[in-house]
Structures are given as C-alpha cells and as structure tokens.
Amino acid sequence: MLHAGRVDEAAVVLAEVVALTRVDDVDAEGLDMRARALLNLAAAHEFRGDLVGALRTADEGLAAASDALALIGDERATRTVQLNGMLARAQTLTQMDRLDDALDGIAAAEALLDSEDLDQRELLRFSVHNARTAVLIMTGRLQDAEDEAQRALAVALSVGPALAGHAYANLGVIAQRTGDDAAAREYLQLAHQAQELSGDATSRQHAVENLARAAMQEGRMREAEALFRQAADLARQIGLTTRLAASRTGLAAVLLQSGRASAAAKALRALLDELDSEAAVHERLEAYSFLGDAESTRNRYTAADEAYRAALELARSPHDRGRINLRRAEMHAEWASMSITPRSRLTRLEKARDLAIPVLLVTEALRDGFAPGVTRERWSLQVAAPARELAFRLARTLGDSALLFQLIENAAASVTLRADAPTDVAVLLPFERPSIPDDAVERDVRDHGELPAAAAGLLGGEGTASVRFAPPPRVVAVPGAEPVLDEWIRAAEAEYGIPLRSETTVPAW
Numbered sequence: 001m002l003h004a005g006r007v008d009e010a011a012v013v014l015a016e017v018v019a020l021t022r023v024d025d026v027d028a029e030g031l032d033m034r035a036r037a038l039l040n041l042a043a044a045h046e047f048r049g050d051l052v053g054a055l056r057t058a059d060e061g062l063a064a065a066s067d068a069l070a071l072i073g074d075e076r077a078t079r080t081v082q083l084n085g086m087l088a089r090a091q092t093l094t095q096m097d098r099l100d101d102a103l104d105g106i107a108a109a110e111a112l113l114d115s116e117d118l119d120q121r122e123l124l125r126f127s128v129h130n131a132r133t134a135v136l137i138m139t140g141r142l143q144d145a146e147d148e149a150q151r152a153l154a155v156a157l158s159v160g161p162a163l164a165g166h167a168y169a170n171l172g173v174i175a176q177r178t179g180d181d182a183a184a185r186e187y188l189q190l191a192h193q194a195q196e197l198s199g200d201a202t203s204r205q206h207a208v209e210n211l212a213r214a215a216m217q218e219g220r221m222r223e224a225e226a227l228f229r230q231a232a233d234l235a236r237q238i239g240l241t242t243r244l245a246a247s248r249t250g251l252a253a254v255l256l257q258s259g260r261a262s263a264a265a266k267a268l269r270a271l272l273d274e275l276d277s278e279a280a281v282h283e284r285l286e287a288y289s290f291l292g293d294a295e296s297t298r299n300r301y302t303a304a305d306e307a308y309r310a311a312l313e314l315a316r317s318p319h320d321r322g323r324i325n326l327r328r329a330e331m332h333a334e335w336a337s338m339s340i341t342p343r344s345r346l347t348r349l350e351k352a353r354d355l356a357i358p359v360l361l362v363t364e365a366l367r368d369g370f371a372p373g374v375t376r377e378r379w380s381l382q383v384a385a386p387a388r389e390l391a392f393r394l395a396r397t398l399g400d401s402a403l404l405f406q407l408i409e410n411a412a413a414s415v416t417l418r419a420d421a422p423t424d425v426a427v428l429l430p431f432e433r434p435s436i437p438d439d440a441v442e443r444d445v446r447d448h449g450e451l452p453a454a455a456a457g458l459l460g461g462e463g464t465a466s467v468r469f470a471p472p473p474r475v476v477a478v479p480g481a482e483p484v485l486d487e488w489i490r491a492a493e494a495e496y497g498i499p500l501r502s503e504t505t506v507p508a509w
Contacts, residue, residue: 002043005201005238011044028071032078035065039085042092047202049241049276051096058089077119083109087127094135095242097281097316106132126155126163133170137177138282140317143370146174165194165203169210177319178375179382181218188214202243205234209247216254225254245275245283253290256297265294285314289324292331301335318496319366322359326387329355333394346398353394353403358492360387361410361485365471365500406484409477409508413484473504484508 001010014037021034038061045054065082072078090105110128113121129152136145149170156163172187188210195203212227228250235244248271256264268291275284292307308328315321329352336348363384370376388411395403474483483489489500 002040002047003200005205005234007044007047007239011041011048014038014041014044028068029076031064031068031071032076032081035061035068035078035081035085037061038064039081039088042085043088046088046092046095047238047240049245049280051092051276054092055089055096058085058092061085062089074115074117074119079112079115080119080124083112083118083124084127087124087131090131091134094131094138095280095282097138097314099135099139099316102135103132106135122155122159123163126152126159129155130166130170133167137170137173138317140319140366141369142174142177142319143375146171146375149174162194162197162200165191165207168194169206172210172214176214176217177383178370179378180375181214185214185218201234201238202240205231205238205240205243208234209243209250212247212250216250216257219257221254221258225251225258228254242280242283245271245280246286249283249287249290252287252294256290256294261294261297265291265298268294281314285311285320288314289327292324292327296327296331296334299334299338301331301338304331318362318498321496322362322366322387325355326359326363326390329353329359329390329394333390349394349398353391353398356387356390356394357407357485357488358495360384360391361489361492361500362496362498363387365498368471406477409475409484413472413475413508471499471502473506474501475508476505477508479507479509 001007001013017037018034018041021030021037023030026034038057042054042057042061045051045057062082062085065078065085068076068078069082086105086109090102090109093099093102093105106128109124112118113124113128118124129148133145133148133152136142136148149167153164153167153171156167168187168191172184172191175181175184175187188207192207192211195207208227209231212224212231215221215227216224228247232244232247232251234240235247248267252264252267252271255261255267268287272284272287272291275287277284288307288311292304292311295301295304295307305328308324308331311324312321315324332348332352332355336345336352339345339348364380367376367379367384370379392404392407395407474486474489476482477484483501483505493500
C-alpha cells in the first residue's frame with residue numbers, strides 16, 4: 001500500500017499490527033514484527049508531513065528492533081530492519097533541518113554495514129550514499145554531494161537499475177545548482193524513466209516535480225506549469241503533504257516568471273499559512289524566497305525585504321544565505337531607482353552594495369569546494385557571475401572608483417592550486433590514459449605530503465575526488481596599502497562563517 005501511494009490505508013493496517021504486538025508476554029518474534037510495523041508507520045507519518053510523529057514512531061521502532069536483537073540476534077534479519085530504520089530516521093531529520101544529527105545517524109548506520117551475514121548489504125549501502133547525498137546538497141557541499149551520488153549510482157546499477165532513479169534525481173539537482181542545465185535535463189529524464197519503471201508512487205511524483213523544475217529553469221513555462229500541476233495532483237492523491245507544498249511553490253514560481261506576480265504572491269501567502277512551522281523548513285524557505293521576488297516585482301519593497309528576512313532565518317548553508325542576500329541586494333538596487341530623494345536613493349544603493357559584495361566574495365570562495373575541472377570553472381563563470389555583475393554595477397553607480405579598482409584587482413587575482421594540508425583525498429587516476437605511473441603519484445604524495453595538481457583531477461579530465469584547497473592569500477594592489485577588499489572579506493567571513501582568504505598577503509604587481 002505504501003509503495004502504491006495508498007498511505008492512509010497503509011497507516012491504518014500498520015497501526016493494527018502494532019496494537020497486536022502490545023501484549024505483556026511479547027516475544028522476540030513479536031518485537032521484530034513491532035519494529036517492522038512501526039518503522040513503516042513512521043514512513044507513512046513522514047509522507048503526510050507529520051515529521052514529529054515520524055521521528056517519535058521511528059524511535060519506538062528502533063527500540064523494538066534493539067530488544068529483538070538482544071534476545072535472538074539477527075535470526076530474523078532484524079539488523080537490516082534496524083539499519084533501514086536508522087536511515088529513514090536520518091531522512092526525517094534532514095527534512096526537519098537537523099542536518100548534523102542526520103549525518104551522525106547516517107554514519108552510525110554505515111558503521112554497522114560490515115556486520116556478518118547482513119541481509120541486503122548492498123541495498124543498504126546504496127541507501128547510506130543516497131541519504132548522505134540529500135544532506136550534503138542541503139548544506140551546500142555540492143562537490144561532496146556529487147561524489148556521494150556517483151557512489152550511490154554505482155551501487156544502484158549493480159543491485160537494481162530501478163534504484164538509479166534516486167541517484168539520477170540527486171545528480172540532476174546538483175547540476176541545476178552548479179549551472180549545468182543540459183546535464184540537469186539529462187539526469188532528470190533518466191530519473192523519470194527509472195522511477196516510472198519502479199512502480200513506486202512517491203518516486204514517480206518526485207520525478208515529475210524535478211522535470212517541472214528543470215523546465216522552469218530553462219524558460220519552458222507552459223511545460224513547467226503543466227508538470228507542476230501533474231506533480232501536485234500526484235502528491236494530493238497520495239497524501240504527500242511536503243511534496244504537495246513543493247509543487248505548489250513551483251507553480252507560484254511559474255506564475256511569477258510568467259508575469260503574474262500578484263497571483264504568485266497570493267498563492268505563496270496561502271501556502272505559508274498552511275505549512276507546519278516546525279516541519280516544512282526547506283519548503284517554507286523556498287516559499288518565502290519566491291514571495292520576496294513576487295513582492296519586489298510588484299514594487300512592494302518593504303514586504304519583499306520581510307519575506308527575504310524570513311527566508312534567511314530558515315537558511316543554514318552559505319550557498320542558500322548568499323542566494324537570498326543576492327536577491328535582497330537586487331531588490332534594494334531596484335528600490336533605489338524608485339526613490340524620490342537623493343538621500344533615500346543613496347541609502348538603498350549602499351545597502352545593496354553592503355549585501356552584494358560579501359555575496360560575491362563568498363560565492364567565489366565556494367568554488368574551492370569543487371575538484372578542478374569543468375564544474376569548478378562553470379561555478380565561477382555562471383553561478384558567481386550575477387553577484388560579480390551587480391557589485392561592479394553598484395560601485396559604478398555610486399561613483400566609487402576606489403571600490404571599482406579593488407573589485408578589478410580581486411577579479412584578476414588567481415587562487416592557488418596547491419593545498420597546504422590536504423586531507424582525506426582519494427586519488428582516482430583515469431585508467432585510459434595513465435600518463436603517470438600509479439606508484440609515481442603515490443611516492444610523490446608520500447614524499448612531499450601534498451597532492452600534485454595532476455592527481456587532483458587535472459590529469460586526463462575532471463576527477464571525482466573531493467579536493468580542498470587552502471584559502472588563497474590576500475592581494476595587496478598598492479605598496480603599503482591594505483589588501484584589496486580586506487574589510488569586505490572580514491565582513492563576509494563573519495556573516496557566512498567560512499574562511500575566504502588566508503592571513504598571508506601577496507603583492508599583485
């Protein structure tokens with residue numbers, strides 16, 4: 001029933017099973033059955049948007065599984081039930097925005113994968129990678145997420161191709177967020193095909209929703225609207241409260257981008273009134289972000305800023321916070337153009353500048369989370385470009401030639417390709433073109449204590465290793481002067497909580 005999307009009916013039957021196990025002389029077999037029923041019931045709660053109930057039910061199910069294991073060991077494959085429950089619980093925590101707790105839960109499940117005679121080991125391994133991918137996407141660690149999604153895909157293709165739909169969907173989301181629309185479209189089409197074959201109603205709904213988002217991002221608004229309506233209908237039929245909210249947000253975004261800002265704002269406010277303030281964290285974040293866009297388009301700038309600030313309260317990752325603050329900066333720049341007095345115009349331009357420059361700096365810095373290759377460079381050219389363009393435009397409009405000079409020097413400064421202390425880097429050489437013998441690379445890493453650039457992914461194409469560079473140095477453009485944008489760099493580091501530059505300074509001349 002759960003698989004077919006009959007969530008309410010399934011919940012009734014599962015509750016009956018749980019009730020039948022609540023006897024004083026329950027044995028290990030009864031505890032095992034209680035664990036299975038409770039963990040499935042937790043899934044039903046999650047589908048319906050009751051995340052608090054899902055977490056409570058999962059905890060009770062895991063306790064029953066532990067009691068059964070203590071009595072009879074893994075005689076009834078209870079360990080597999082327990083691990084599936086741990087991963088499902090982590091996914092619930094992810095939706096509740098308790099991302100550190102979710103990662104801890106996934107790691108705890110992964111540590112048990114090597115248990116002897118574990119049933120469905122490879123399926124569980126896939127679930128570990130898939131669950132971790134989702135958390136990494138939400139924390140903005142997109143290179144790590146891509147690596148994990150590729151691991152999930154490799155396992156899925158060896159276990160059961162229908163599982164690959166989940167990995168393809170995650171890879172599609174990552175491609176969207178790194179500006180690769182062509183790859184996103186291809187991945188999401190593959191996800192849709194795989195999930196259509198799986199017969200899983202919830203996966204089919206999610207696949208349609210992802211296709212709608214890809215169509216909207218590429219400007220195919222009529223197609224996007226039709227797909228979001230289809231996704232919303234599927235979610236409504238199944239009872240997927242959270243996915244219904246996401247589809248309704250997508251529909252509102254289509255209305256906004258089609259020039260119907262008032263209708264979009266009305267739809268988003270109605271949705272936000274209905275959403276659970278404790279559970280639908282990511283859905284509310286997106287709804288508030290689009291509401292800010294809608295109100296800004298309607299020249300209701302105070303309401304727009306309130307919506308953006310509400311979205312910021314829900315955003316955790318530097319990537320999400322930067323994305324929202326860039327929209328706020330654009331809004332303040334537009335507001336300045338509508339201002340009547342010179343003082344109010346200047347105040348709003350300065351506010352836009354104060355938001356835009358830290359966003360530019362943090363977006364550039366996030367590039368260093370990617371392995372060398374196409375994705376990393378595309379991030380600089382496409383994802384960071386809007387913030388860069390806005391910062392330059394504001395400096396020019398304000399007539400601040402000193403700031404323009406510093407922005408130019410910053411843009412011209414190149415980051416280092418040598419990591420001071422690389423950690424936990426997996427060197428994956430392409431076997432087709434082994435230009436350097438494996439043992440030579442291994443000796444170089446061992447002898448010098450640092451990863452050669454070629455082994456980091458520049459040899460023979462883009463690597464899959466998660467490479468971490470040291471923060472680049474600060475650049476001094478004029479002898480005896482402070483490093484360029486030094487005050488802005490420190491403000492951005494305080495705002496976004498990540499290092500942008502090292503304390504080392506180098507001359508630009």
